[in-house]
Amino acid sequence: MMTDSSAKDTPVTPARVSTASMVGTIMEWYDFFLYGFTAALVFGQLFFPSYSAVAGTLASFGTLAVGFIARPLGGVIFGHFGDRIGRKTMLITTLTLMGGATFAIGLLPTYSSIGIWSPILLTLCRFLQGIALGGEWGGAVLMAVEYSPPDRRGFYGSIVQMGATIGLSAATAVLFAASYLLSKETFLAWGWRIPFLLSIVMLVSGLYIRMKVTETPAFRKVQAAGKIVKFPVVEVFQKHPGAVMYTAFIYLGAITVPFYTVWVFLTYYATSVLKLDRSMILLGVFLINVALTLLIVGAGALSDRIGRKKMFATGFLFLAAIAFPMFTIANLGTVAWIWLSMLLMAAPLWVMWGVLPAYFTEIFPEQLRYTGISLGSQIATIVGGLVPLFATAVLPLYGTWPISVLIVAMEVLGIGGLIALDRRQSRANGATAGANAA
Incomplete structure (x- = not known):
């Protein structure tokens, strides 16, 4: 078990803890998002070349979904130990596993080098990523929110959440640079590997910072x-099954499906x-997320x-309202319109x-929080991870309207x-007031 000796001389404040949690979270989300983008761009060609272009992309998105199936398992494992031996130890472990x-x-060698073992190993790595992220998010937000004064939980919890946009922007920026500076052939040959190998730098720095938090x-x-x-997982399902289910509903509509x-x-x-320039689309993803990072806080x-x-x-009402117009705008067929729809x-x-960290943390009691918020959020990711697979499959047959219907249904x-x-x-508040009055 990790000790807090490294942090004894370091003043602990909500801002310091939130920042430390965010730094590690940046790497976690960088890694997880990087896989999603690369799956959309190149994995179908490199690891599933015997399929058609669409089938290869479907197979690639299938490995993407494996990470989401693994995330509830990670939530159970790390939630259990996070509620039993502490938040900090689990955050060190998840960071190491993800990195x-x-x-x-x-x-990894590609299909042309080792055949069927290539997609198998790729799927295994994605599974381990899912396990790690399933345990990461709950612990990171708890570190921030549980150090915060009650009237500032929303603010300090949201600092951790910036790790998502920063990680997404970093993954996009590295992919954009590799895609822009290298030819398509060179990018497919080895350029796509650079962003994955660079993650070792963030792993070392993230571990150093997290070791200093109590x-x-x-x-x-x-x-x-x-x-x-x-x-903890047994008690959560026995005493708070509704809370787990409802937080999963919220996470589905707010995060996984739209994301x-x-x-x-x-x-x-x-x-x-639409055959738009890949580099310009990645640039748009980067710019939009950089611009919206402060919106989270x-x-x-x-x-x-x-x-x-x-x-x-x-937020739910707005997402439902733009579910159909978003694709109408995208189909205008220029980079600028795609950026607007994004x-x-x-x-x-x-x-x-x-808003999620403070809201979810306040739902579960302290001794079950890690497990409770991890289960609710990560169960939702099973459906969320299947969205690209579903969308790619229905698109050739029906166009984009089933995707919009799915978004509206999730917002409802x-x-x-x-x-x-x-x-x-x-x-619950009424019952507590009644007990106090008695």
């Missing part, structure tokens, strides 16, 4: 009170269907003032992303989860 798997992808006051309080739960529609499928759609801070539920409800979906997505589901959680919290 190792990503670096290994950069070294365990959270909330977990130390649980330890001191002797409230450590033997099997993988706009950043993975729309990247494929723009480059492979602004949303978290605003949620401390006006409440989390209002911001979620607004921006319209990304803005509400990142607003709700900034998210609103339903929000209403159900609000009623659940109201009943």
Whole structure:
């Protein structure tokens, strides 16, 4: 078990903890997003060359989905130990696992070298990435929120969430540079490996920073009170099954479905269907996410003032409203229109992303938080990870309207989860007030 000796002389403040959590999270999301982009751009050709172009892309997105199937397992494993032995130790472990798997992808031989073993090893690495990210997010946001004063949880929790846009921007920037500076043949031959191999630098720096952070006051309080739960996942499902299900609904509508529609499928759609310049599409992804990074923190801070539920409800309604117009705009067929369609979906997505840590943390009790928020969020990713696969499969037959219908359905589901959680919290508050009055 990791100790906190390295952090004894370091002043611990909410800002320092949130920043340390964010730095490690940048690498986690860089690695995970990098795979998604590369799957859309080159993996079909390199690891599944015996298929047609569309079938190869489907197979490539299939390995992408493996990471999402693995994420709930990671949530269970790291949630269990995070609620039993601490948040910090799990964050060191997830960071190491993610970094190792990503670096290994950069070294993998392609199908032309080792045949069927190539996609098998690629799928294994993706599975390990999923395990790591499934345990990473819950621990990272808890480190930030559990160190925060109650009236600033939204703000400090949202600092960690910036790791997603920064990681996404970094992955896109490196891919853009390799794609722009190298010929298509050179990029396919070895240029795509560079972003994966560079992750080792972020791994070392992330580990160094996270080693200097102490365990959270909330977990130390649980330890001191002797409230450590033997099997957190069992107790969560026994006492809080509704909370897990409703948080999964919210995460689906707010994050996974819109995210993988706009950043993975729309990247494929723009480059492979509309035949737009790959480098310019990647540049747009980079610029939009850089521009919206501060929106995440602004949303978290605003949620401390006006409440989390209002911001979620607004985000769900906006995403449902632009589900069909987004593709109408994209089909105008220029890079500028693609950028606009990406921006319209990304803005509400990142607003709700900034509000998630504080909202989810406040739903579960301290001794079950790591497991509870990890399960709710990571179960949702199973569906989210299948979005590019579904969208690519239906596109040749029906066009984009089934994808828009899926988005609208998920936003309705998210609103339903929000209403159900609000009623659940109201009943719990009423029961507590009644007990105190008695």
